[in-house]
Amino acid sequence: MGTFFHRHRGITPYxxxxxxxxxxxxxxxxxxxxxxxxxxxxxxxxxxxxxxEFSNFSSxxxxxxxxxxxxxxxxxxxxxACLLLAYPLVYWIAFRAGPWRNLFLLFIVAPFFVTYLVRTxxxxxxxxxxxxxVSILRNLxxxxxxxxxxxTTFAVVSGITYNFFPFxxxxxxxxxxxxxxxxLEAAKDLYASPTQxxxxxxxxxxxxxxxxxxxxxxxxxxxxxxxxxxxxTPNQAMIGNVIQSKFLxxxxxxxxxxxxxxxxxxxxxxxxxxxxxxxxxxxTG
Amino acid sequence: MDTRMTRTELIRRGAxxxxxxxxxxxxxxxxxxxxxxxxxxxxxxxxxxxxxxYVDTPESRKAAGLTGPTTxxxxxxxxxxxxxxYEDINSNSEYFAKVQGRLRQGDxxxxxxxxxxxxxxxxxxxxxxxxxxxxxxxxxxxxxxxIDAQASPPFDPNRDYxxxxxxxxxxxxxxxxxxxxxxxxxxxxxDPKLKGKVGVWNSMGDTLGLxxxxxxxDPSKVTxxxxxxxxxxxxxxxxxGQIRRFYGNDYAQPLATGDLAASMAWSGDIFLLAKPxxxxxxxxxxxxIWTDNMLIPLGGSVPTASTYMNFAYDPTISAxxxxxxxxxxxxxxxxxxxxxxxxDAASNTLAFPTDEMLGQMHQNDPxxxxxxxxxxxxxxxxxx
Numbered sequence: 001m002g003t004f005f006h007r008h009r010g011i012t013p014y015x016x017x018x019x020x021x022x023x024x025x026x027x028x029x030x031x032x033x034x035x036x037x038x039x040x041x042x043x044x045x046x047x048x049x050x051x052x053e054f055s056n057f058s059s060x061x062x063x064x065x066x067x068x069x070x071x072x073x074x075x076x077x078x079x080x081a082c083l084l085l086a087y088p089l090v091y092w093i094a095f096r097a098g099p100w101r102n103l104f105l106l107f108i109v110a111p112f113f114v115t116y117l118v119r120t121x122x123x124x125x126x127x128x129x130x131x132x133x134v135s136i137l138r139n140l141x142x143x144x145x146x147x148x149x150x151x152t153t154f155a156v157v158s159g160i161t162y163n164f165f166p167f168x169x170x171x172x173x174x175x176x177x178x179x180x181x182x183x184l185e186a187a188k189d190l191y192a193s194p195t196q197x198x199x200x201x202x203x204x205x206x207x208x209x210x211x212x213x214x215x216x217x218x219x220x221x222x223x224x225x226x227x228x229x230x231x232x233t234p235n236q237a238m239i240g241n242v243i244q245s246k247f248l249x250x251x252x253x254x255x256x257x258x259x260x261x262x263x264x265x266x267x268x269x270x271x272x273x274x275x276x277x278x279x280x281x282x283x284t285g
Numbered sequence: 286m287d288t289r290m291t292r293t294e295l296i297r298r299g300a301x302x303x304x305x306x307x308x309x310x311x312x313x314x315x316x317x318x319x320x321x322x323x324x325x326x327x328x329x330x331x332x333x334x335x336x337x338x339y340v341d342t343p344e345s346r347k348a349a350g351l352t353g354p355t356t357x358x359x360x361x362x363x364x365x366x367x368x369x370x371y372e373d374i375n376s377n378s379e380y381f382a383k384v385q386g387r388l389r390q391g392d393x394x395x396x397x398x399x400x401x402x403x404x405x406x407x408x409x410x411x412x413x414x415x416x417x418x419x420x421x422x423x424x425x426x427x428x429x430x431x432i433d434a435q436a437s438p439p440f441d442p443n444r445d446y447x448x449x450x451x452x453x454x455x456x457x458x459x460x461x462x463x464x465x466x467x468x469x470x471x472x473x474x475x476d477p478k479l480k481g482k483v484g485v486w487n488s489m490g491d492t493l494g495l496x497x498x499x500x501x502x503d504p505s506k507v508t509x510x511x512x513x514x515x516x517x518x519x520x521x522x523x524x525x526g527q528i529r530r531f532y533g534n535d536y537a538q539p540l541a542t543g544d545l546a547a548s549m550a551w552s553g554d555i556f557l558l559a560k561p562x563x564x565x566x567x568x569x570x571x572x573x574i575w576t577d578n579m580l581i582p583l584g585g586s587v588p589t590a591s592t593y594m595n596f597a598y599d600p601t602i603s604a605x606x607x608x609x610x611x612x613x614x615x616x617x618x619x620x621x622x623x624x625x626x627x628x629d630a631a632s633n634t635l636a637f638p639t640d641e642m643l644g645q646m647h648q649n650d651p652x653x654x655x656x657x658x659x660x661x662x663x664x665x666x667x668x669x
Contacts, residue, residue, distance in 0.1 A: 044655075044657060045410075046385075046389065046410075046414065063665070067668070067669070124544075125542075128542055128543070128544055129482070129542075129543055129544050130542060130543035130544075131542075146480075148481065150544060151481060151529050151530070151544075233481075233526070233528065233529055233530055233668075234523060234528065234530070234531065234666075234667050234668030234669070235523070235526065235668060236668075237667070237668035237669050241668070241669050242669040244669075245664055245667070245669045246664075246669075247382060248378065248379050248382040248383070249376075249378040249379065249382070249487070249664065250378075250660045250661070250664055251378070251381075251382060251385075252657075252660075
């Protein structure tokens with residue numbers, strides 16, 4: 001083997017790429033082609049036939065623009081909330097936690113040891129109308145006597161924020177942790193105030209982490225349906241809920257497939273816009 | 286449908302749906318014949334998928350005045366067949382969607398018996414797509430106990446593929462800690478005191494059926510107008526923030542914890558939930574009655590499943606199931622057997638509804654299901 005790779009040095013990269021490419025081909029590309037094929041079918045379950053049914057796409061947008069908008073708004077708010085919560089926390093862990101760093105990182109990752117669904121179901125109990133949180137907030141008059149947290153937009157966005165928090169925190173940590181502290185000392189030597197040092201040194205150097213974190217949070221959040229299904233009402237239904245019910249309740253596979261493609265397309269477009277704004281070199285770190 | 290009916294009449298209409306009762310009912314009920322069971326032997330494990338809160342438990346048996354082991358334990362004692370009982374059906378549509386992919390490939394789904402309701406489109410789909418296996422009627426001599434009214438439903442005129450599990454009634458349940466009795470659909474969907482704490486089903490026939498009755502429309506003869514009127518009622522409640530969620534069988538827990546103050550609810554569930562603060566009643570304008578049917582999906586063991594069905598069609602066993610789950614049996618002689626087990630059994634109106642209760646029950650119009658325009662409106666009103 002060794003001599004083989006030595007002799008055909010050009011082949012090595014392809015060889016290393018092969019498992020990943022194969023994986024993506026089997027579990028991403030091929031299903032995607034099937035999904036595309038399905039999205040242009042018409043008819044009723046189980047007799048769908050291929051008919052270039054582009055109206056699946058146009059009616060998908062006209063019937064469900066509300067849910068699309070809602071998904072992007074919720075995902076956007078949750079992403080910003082994740083960033084605002086994660087940045088100070090991770091900053092503190094990276095620069096101030098010293099020997100306790102790994103322990104605190106473990107705390108961030110710990111919820112991941114529990115299944116996504118179970119984590120969300122736990123919120124059903126925590127935020128229950130007759131549960132501890134709501135009764136405390138009612139006593140403090142933060143909530144009215146009939147006020148509630150569950151089945152509100154607040155609950156859905158909070159659920160998404162909570163569930164995707166580690167996706168924001170971990171890339172941020174990696175980028176902050178890599179910052180050479182001597183750069184900050186140099187800034188100080190050059191009479192930069194702590195604020196200036198942060199704005200001119202720390203923040204720009206953590207930008208790749210912010211970009212990676214926002215993408216890792218925003219993309220799955222836009223397609224999420226668990227949080228809206230469990231913590232919201234039909235008035236909080238996101239596009240993921242529509243796709244789920246088209247697949248599982250009305251067995252309307254063509255519409256479901258078309259909606260999935262529209263969602264993918266919209267995410268891709270927003271990604272490009274984002275890349276344009278922050279500069280594409282930051283997308284890749 | 287506004288006149289009172291006897292129980293037999295009612296269940297017959299239910300089983301026959303809108304179509305005419307067909308002839309071979311009696312032949313089928315005589316047992317023997319038919320039964321294209323496979324030659325394989327009885328397994329030592331039975332895999333059974335059912336809805337939540339639908340079988341007797343030690344607690345529910347106590348509440349129903351029954352002694353001894355549960356019927357599932359009795360089955361294992363008697364036949365040495367272990368039962369893996371999965372409560373994994375939360376709605377007919379979701380379950381169907383989950384299993385149809387494998388069934389379509391001709392593969393099994395790891396179940397010997399599954400249950401599907403007659404007031405939905407999916408029971409028929411299993412049969413017409415050849416995804417259900419024929420019962421081995423030689424192994425089900427107790428099929429002769431099937432009540433005549435259920436002998437010949439339109440989806441399976443000879444009962445070659447299905448046997449009723451239990452029937453139940455649609456009504457309204459409420460949490461007494463949070464509200465007084467909720468007795469009408471209008472109160473449920475409009476009373477501002479219940480705002481945001483109301484559950485309705487995600488199953489079209491049940492929810493819209495109750496609303497059609499409230500609207501003075503006949504749920505057994507749905508027209509586009511009566512359908513739209515019912516949808517408009519849901520939409521109004523939905524826009525007002527009255528409805529918390531559209532539930533499958535999972536409304537019971539939130540009702541008990543107080544997330545829901547009131548919800549549309551199936552008759553026996555609230556009994557099995559066994560929370561003294563949760564009450565159930567039939568809505569003033571009446572309810573819908575439906576029947577769940579057992580069937581053997583592709584890949585299931587026909588002899589094993591048939592052995593269980595025979596067991597469940599023993600009137601003594603069916604009586605225990607009816608009392609222990611609070612649902613209506615389709616087995617002859619159940620009431621007499623129940624009286625032997627517990628002299629007060631006749632007063633269990635969930636298992637043995639009074640004529641007055643049955644007189645309030647109606648059936649869904651089967652043509653309502655699988656209508657794409659209706660399906661679309663029904664999903665749209667749920668925000669999806």
